[in-house]
Amino acid sequence: MEEMSTDKLAVLIDADNAQASVISELLEEIAKFGITNIKRAYGDWTTTQLKSWKDHLHTHAIQPIQQFSYTNGKNATDSSLIIDAMDILHENRLDGFCIISSDSDFTRLATRIRESGLKVYGFGEQKTPEAFISACDKFVYTENLREIKEVPQTNNEQNRLKDIITKAVIAVSDDDDWANLSAVVKHINKNYPSFDPRTYGYDKYGKLMKSLDYLELNEIPFNKNRNVHIFIRVID
Structure with a gap:
C-alpha cells in the first residue's frame, strides 16, 4: 500500500479558470500529495458566472476570496491569488502549493515557489499552456479525474x-x-x-x-x- 504524504499544502483555486464540477475528485487527488491546510478560491463572487461554485465551497470548506473585476479580463483575480500565495510562502509554514488553473499567468508564481524549495502541484485542463505545466513539479489534467476510459490515441x-x-x-x-x-x-x-x-x-x-x-x-x-x-x- 502506498504511503500517503503528510506535507502541508495550500490549495489556491482560480475560480474564473477552473471547473467546479470536478472539485470533489480534485481534492481526492490532492490528498495523495499531502494535507490541505489552506483552501481558497478566487473570483468575483458577485457575478453569475461563478454560481456553480457556491455549493462546492460550502461542502468542501473552501474559503471564497472576493476580487472585483475592475477591468475587463481576469487579471484582478490572478493578481489576488499571486499576492496571497507570496504572503503564504513568506510565512514559511507549508511544504507545497496546489494551483488550480488552466492559465499560463501562474507560470512565474510556480517557478518562484519552487525556487524557495517548496513543491508545486498544478491542476488544469489539457488546454493548459506548456509553460505552466513545465513550471510545476507535477501537473494533473482535470480530464483524468473523471471516469477512466480507454481513449484512442493518434x-x-x-x-x-x-x-x-x-x-x-x-x-x-x-x-x-x-x-x-x-x-x-x-x-x-x-x-x-x-x-x-x-x-x-x-x-x-x-x-x-x-x-x-x-x-x-x-x-x-x-x-x-x-x-x-x-x-x-x-x-x-
Whole structure:
C-alpha cells in the first residue's frame, strides 16, 4: 500500500479558470500529495458566472476570496491569488502549493515557489499552456479525474508515449537493460510533469506498461503476500 504524504499544502483555486464540477475528485487527488491546510478560491463572487461554485465551497470548506473585476479580463483575480500565495510562502509554514488553473499567468508564481524549495502541484485542463505545466513539479489534467476510459490515441500521441517510456527505461536500466518500474516512474514524473497513465486509459503505471508491445515485463515476488517487484526492458 502506498504511503500517503503528510506535507502541508495550500490549495489556491482560480475560480474564473477552473471547473467546479470536478472539485470533489480534485481534492481526492490532492490528498495523495499531502494535507490541505489552506483552501481558497478566487473570483468575483458577485457575478453569475461563478454560481456553480457556491455549493462546492460550502461542502468542501473552501474559503471564497472576493476580487472585483475592475477591468475587463481576469487579471484582478490572478493578481489576488499571486499576492496571497507570496504572503503564504513568506510565512514559511507549508511544504507545497496546489494551483488550480488552466492559465499560463501562474507560470512565474510556480517557478518562484519552487525556487524557495517548496513543491508545486498544478491542476488544469489539457488546454493548459506548456509553460505552466513545465513550471510545476507535477501537473494533473482535470480530464483524468473523471471516469477512466480507454481513449484512442493518434499516431503522434503513440509515438510520444513510446519515446517517453523507452527513454525512461534506458535512463534507469542496469547492465542487462532491466529497469525497476518504480525507478522508471520516478524518472518520468521528474521529467514530464503532466504524464499520467490515466491519459491512456489505465489507472496504474503497471497496467499501462503491460499493454505496450515494445516492453518486456518480469514480476519478481518479494514476500509471502505475493507482492511483486516489476522490472521492464525495451524489446529491440
